[in-house]
Amino acid sequence: MTSPKLTDHLLSTPTNPTYDEATRHPFLTEAGSGTLPLPRLALWLSQDRIYAAHAYPRFIGALISRIPFRETDAITSPREQQNQRILQALVKCLDNIVREVDFFRDTSETFGLSMEGWIERKGTRDYTAEMSRVAASGLFEGLVFLWAMEQVYFDAWSHVKACLDTTSSDNAGSRPAVQKFATNWSSVEFKAFVDELAGLVESFDIRPGTDLWSRAEAVWSRVVELEVEFWPLEGEETRMKKVEI
Numbered sequence: 110m111t112s113p114k115l116t117d118h119l120l121s122t123p124t125n126p127t128y129d130e131a132t133r134h135p136f137l138t139e140a141g142s143g144t145l146p147l148p149r150l151a152l153w154l155s156q157d158r159i160y161a162a163h164a165y166p167r168f169i170g171a172l173i174s175r176i177p178f179r180e181t182d183a184i185t186s187p188r189e190q191q192n193q194r195i196l197q198a199l200v201k202c203l204d205n206i207v208r209e210v211d212f213f214r215d216t217s218e219t220f221g222l223s224m225e226g227w228i229e230r231k232g233t234r235d236y237t238a239e240m241s242r243v244a245a246s247g248l249f250e251g252l253v254f255l256w257a258m259e260q261v262y263f264d265a266w267s268h269v270k271a272c273l274d275t276t277s278s279d280n281a282g283s284r285p286a287v288q289k290f291a292t293n294w295s296s297v298e299f300k301a302f303v304d305e306l307a308g309l310v311e312s313f314d315i316r317p318g319t320d321l322w323s324r325a326e327a328v329w330s331r332v333v334e335l336e337v338e339f340w341p342l343e344g345e346e347t348r349m350k351k352v353e354i
Contacts, residue, residue, distance in 0.1 A: 115315050115322065116256065116307040119329040126337045132265040136340035140291070141272025143284035147222065148346035150283045154217060155227040156339070162210045164237035169202045171244035172251045191312060195252070198309055202255070205302070212293065220286040228349045232338035239335060243328065249313055253325045256306040257332035263303050265336075266294035 120128075136153065139145040176196055182189040217224050243254045270291035273284070293299065315321045341349075 112316055114311055115325055116260075116310055118317075119253075119257070119325065120260070122326060122329065124330045124333045126334060128261075128264075128333055131261055131333050131336035132268055134265070134337065134340040135343070137265055137269050138272070140283070140287045141269040142276055143273070143282060143287070145283045145287060146346060147220075147283050147286075149341050149343070150286060151217070151222040151224065152227055152230075152341050152346045152349055154213060154222050155224040156230055156233040156341070158210065158213050158224050159229060159233055160237060160339075161206055161213065164240050165206050166203060168240040168244050168251070168255075169199050169206070171241075172248060172255070173199050175244075175248040175251065177248070194312070195248070195309060198305060201302070201305075216286060216289050220283075220289075222286060226351050228351055230339075230341065230345070230349060232335070232340075236335045236339055239331060249310075249315075249321060250324055250328050252306070252309050252313075253328045254332060256303070256310050257329050258336075259299075259303045259306055261332065261336045262294050263299055266291045270295040 136145065136149070140150070173196065176192050176199075177188075178192055179188070182192075213224070216222065240254070244251050269287065273288055273291055310325075313321070315325065
């Protein structure tokens, strides 16, 4: 009997909070309906920039440092080929995040979404702290975490994009900016990137019932929890502004 793919298993594994709470959060529902207040969108963007510009590069760098290169491995050996595949994917992650930070800046300037003057949310601090912890735990757990983050983002913004496509387009409020984000993270190119990361996780050939399988389940559950907490709630756009002195 063929063992189930780990990533498929994780996507079907019940979590608390649920996966729907991470990918159908009220923030995303309002974004998809075009009713999300611009200040709340700006708050989210300021937090996502902290994640993207600071935490993500450190996370990827830590994973690169954990690739188990060995001078005794032949160039054509399976282990060396695996290591090179991981390195290439992680370098692509860094290239992508540099472009993404520029995308944040350009979009914020176009739509008046100030990323300055916001207090860092607890959900942001918890997320970036967990990235550091997982990166120090091991390469495999880090790759599961990486895939999980991107998978949730793809599903969340694909949901927003589907909602936008079925609602009236008055091109007002936060809708034009949300459309930019939703198009970016629901694209065919982004889906291919997520699938590539899933392929990396599967290349470890982890079997059900093993310690690494259980650890992957724990990583997945934690990512879902963190994603739920990362989306801003109603009213935070007023509470999280720094007081001007």
